[in-house]
Amino acid sequence: MNLSLLHPHSPSPAPGELTRVVAAAATQQRPVKGRGKGSKGRGKARGGGKRRLPTAPVLKVLDPLGGLPRLLAGRYRLERLLGAGGMGVVYRARDLLHEQFGDPEPYVAVKLLSEAFADAPDASALLYSEFALTRRLHHRHIVRMHSFDVDTGHACAFITMEQLHGMPLDQLLCQWPLGLPWAQSREVIPALLDALAYCHGLGVLHGDLKPGNLMLGDDGLRLFDFGLSRAAQGLLPGLPGLNRQRFDAWTPSYAAPELLEGAPLSAAADLFAAACVIHELVSGQHPYRRLPSTQARDQQLDLQLQRPRQLPGHCWPALRTALALNAAERAIGVEELRDAFAPRGGWLGGWLQRREP
Numbered sequence: 001m002n003l004s005l006l007h008p009h010s011p012s013p014a015p016g017e018l019t020r021v022v023a024a025a026a027t028q029q030r031p032v033k034g035r036g037k038g039s040k041g042r043g044k045a046r047g048g049g050k051r052r053l054p055t056a057p058v059l060k061v062l063d064p065l066g067g068l069p070r071l072l073a074g075r076y077r078l079e080r081l082l083g084a085g086g087m088g089v090v091y092r093a094r095d096l097l098h099e100q101f102g103d104p105e106p107y108v109a110v111k112l113l114s115e116a117f118a119d120a121p122d123a124s125a126l127l128y129s130e131f132a133l134t135r136r137l138h139h140r141h142i143v144r145m146h147s148f149d150v151d152t153g154h155a156c157a158f159i160t161m162e163q164l165h166g167m168p169l170d171q172l173l174c175q176w177p178l179g180l181p182w183a184q185s186r187e188v189i190p191a192l193l194d195a196l197a198y199c200h201g202l203g204v205l206h207g208d209l210k211p212g213n214l215m216l217g218d219d220g221l222r223l224f225d226f227g228l229s230r231a232a233q234g235l236l237p238g239l240p241g242l243n244r245q246r247f248d249a250w251t252p253s254y255a256a257p258e259l260l261e262g263a264p265l266s267a268a269a270d271l272f273a274a275a276c277v278i279h280e281l282v283s284g285q286h287p288y289r290r291l292p293s294t295q296a297r298d299q300q301l302d303l304q305l306q307r308p309r310q311l312p313g314h315c316w317p318a319l320r321t322a323l324a325l326n327a328a329e330r331a332i333g334v335e336e337l338r339d340a341f342a343p344r345g346g347w348l349g350g351w352l353q354r355r356e357p
């Protein structure tokens with residue numbers, strides 16, 4: 001990541017610093033209790049998390065490549081599993097067509113629906129919706145889509161996209177239990193908020209912001225997994241009308257309470273999730289102990305919020321507002337939150353920022 005490109009006027013960490021943070025995490029083996037995929041509240045019931053649909057097994061995702069055709073659509077040779085989530089499974093593949101024309105980097109990531117979802121009636125339309133929404137987005141901090149395709153022989157739809165390199169933030173945070181060093185957080189947070197502001201500006205709501213859907217690598221931060229995203233009213237009216245009820249799969253500790261209670265996805269809900277991620281990045285702690293946000297609200301946990309020690313004082317009022325569990329009190333937009341984290345200009349701002357907290 002070229003940190004000076006992100007914020008040319010701010011004092012940047014030494015080149016390669018962020019790479020070292022990721023690399024250091026990759027080499028540390030010490031797991032931190034209560035973190036990681038197993039503790040993220042997966043497989044939850046309706047209104048809670050990933051909802052399992054009754055389906056016949058179609059793809060053997062637990063046995064990587066075992067039940068899958070190695071060649072998809074006569075063109076994509078699946079090589080290995082990159083990751084699996086509640087809804088999708090992602091493989092690294094070689095694009096044989098590009099390879100044939102001498103492309104030295106013919107690698108793509110291929111996303112298919114996981115076994116539990118693949119057979120559901122709206123499944124392919126859901127995957128298409130993810131593709132159609134993400135394809136509109138051209139931003140340095142958002143994953144780039146290539147194509148939507150169908151392997152007719154195996155009756156399976158799939159997306160191809162750029163392969164991301166690096167480490168998802170949930171894994172990275174396992175190795176930084178007190179949060180990332182501020183010098184890194186202050187680069188990553190504006191990148192996240194930039195990406196989110198851009199999406200919202202184009203009428204795309206993400207719906208599943210969480211550390212596991214953000215990848216940090218040499219070339220910076222990338223937001224991915226728009227599997228639950230929705231278009232603002234009027235945008236892409238031709239997209240198939242999905243019965244989203246079947247797919248409601250919010251992640252309870254990052255989804256805003258109103259979302260868990262059935263309200264439609266909104267920019268304010270995305271902002272709440274982003275604020276939870278930011279809190280975690282700077283402190284290593286989820287602001288509400290990873291409880292479902294409705295439970296945190298019922299216990300009035302936002303009254304107990306305290307500024308994370310590492311966080312400069314001038315960032316806290318905006319972050320605290322974005323963390324409000326009551327949607328009416330979340331009176332802040334993504335640009336405003338981003339501005340609160342923007343590097344301060346001038347020698348005095350720079351000096352203060354280095355001294356804070």
Ligand SMILES: Nc1ncnc2c1ncn2[C@@H]1O[C@H](COP(=O)(O)OP(=O)(O)OP(=O)(O)O)[C@@H](O)[C@H]1O
Nearest residue numbers: 082083084085086087088090109162163164225227
């Ligand atoms: N473009 C990519 N390049 C490399 N790895 C990827 C890419 N996209 C996804 N992955 C990996 O695959 C995993 C699952 O992908 P993704 O998050 O899109 O699936 P999902 O089922 O929608 O997840 P979730 O459980 O968050 O809903 C990710 O956590 C990540 O590790």
Ligand SMILES: [Mg+2]
Nearest residue numbers: 085212213225
């Ligand atoms: Mg995901």
